[in-house]
Amino acid sequence: YAKKRYSKIYVELGIISNELRKGDREDCTKGNTTVNSRIGRCVLMVKPRVLVAEFKHETNSFCSAKTGRKEYEARYIKSAEEFVPYFTGAKVEPGEFIDGAAEEGLELVPVIAANAMPSGPVTREIFDFVKGTILNAIKEQGPFDGILLSLHGAMALEDAPDGEGELLTAIRAEVGPGIPIISSLDLHTNLTKAMVESADALFAYDTYPH
Numbered sequence: 001y002a003k004k005r006y007s008k009i010y011v012e013l014g015i016i017s018n019e020l021r022k023g024d025r026e027d028c029t030k031g032n033t034t035v036n037s038r039i040g041r042c043v044l045m046v047k048p049r050v051l052v053a054e055f056k057h058e059t060n061s062f063c064s065a066k067t068g069r070k071e072y073e074a075r076y077i078k079s080a081e082e083f084v085p086y087f088t089g090a091k092v093e094p095g096e097f098i099d100g101a102a103e104e105g106l107e108l109v110p111v112i113a114a115n116a117m118p119s120g121p122v123t124r125e126i127f128d129f130v131k132g133t134i135l136n137a138i139k140e141q142g143p144f145d146g147i148l149l150s151l152h153g154a155m156a157l158e159d160a161p162d163g164e165g166e167l168l169t170a171i172r173a174e175v176g177p178g179i180p181i182i183s184s185l186d187l188h189t190n191l192t193k194a195m196v197e198s199a200d201a202l203f204a205y206d207t208y209p210h
Contacts (some may be wrong), residue, residue: 047107051137052083054094054113054150055130055167058188061156063120072116072126080137083110093150093184109144111137121158131167138174147171147181153189153204165194172198 057067069077078086087094094113101108112133114126138144155163164183171181185191185204195202 047105048145049107049109049143050101050146050148051111051134051141051144052094052097052101052108052148052150053111053130053134053137054115055134055155056115056150056152056186057122057155057163058118058152058186059121059154059156059163060118061121061161065120066123066158067116067119067121067126068123069126069129071119072114075115075117076113078113080110080112083113084108087113097148097150108148109137109141113150121156122163123158127157127163127166131170134167135170135174138171142175144175144179146179147175149181149183151183151185151189153185153191153195162190162192162194164189165192165198168198169194 059067076086083094084098088098089095098108100106112130114130116122138147149168151164151167153164157163157166160166168181168183175181180200181198182201183199183203185202187205187208189202189204191202
């Protein structure tokens with residue numbers, strides 16, 4: 001991804017600041033504050049908190065072999081603590097998320113990254129594990145100002161045809177209508193109604209190879 005494409009994502013998320021009136025005896029130089037000369041007030045700059053996660057699979061529904069935890073571990077499953085060290089500097093979506101967040105002043109809260117080689121349908125067990133990890137982070141580590149995801153767009157489950165749609169629907173139900181949900185997608189995404197209705201913005205690759 002070119003960084004200019006990710007600039008669109010961060011414009012969608014927005015930059016949030018809270019303006020606080022200060023009395024004459026309060027010191028604007030203390031803490032995370034600065035003086036706004038135009039309005040004559042101290043301004044407390046608050047970094048937007050953005051949950052970030054990756055969950056990818058390009059499913060071949062004609063393949064009889066299932067894609068479970070073992071298949072994801074063969075490529076990678078990265079924890080919240082491993083996310084930034086693993087992806088920093090990498091020319092893939094999470095790596096550009098990290099770079100873009102630094103440039104735009106966002107606080108990224110990594111949760112999980114799971115990616116498997118293209119193969120048969122994803123098992124319900126691994127899907128529910130990754131989905132549950134993301135939903136638990138929303139509940140326990142929020143509030144968040146945005147949700148930023150790296151998805152493929154062609155994930156099918158062993159018991160449902162639209163993995164990304166199910167995931168995005170569950171996230172939307174958890175965060176409510178006011179929090180932006182934004183995701184990158186592969187060129188080969190199968191865009192569904194559930195995905196479009198649950199996300200605020202979806203950015204797919206527009207070049208091949210990618």
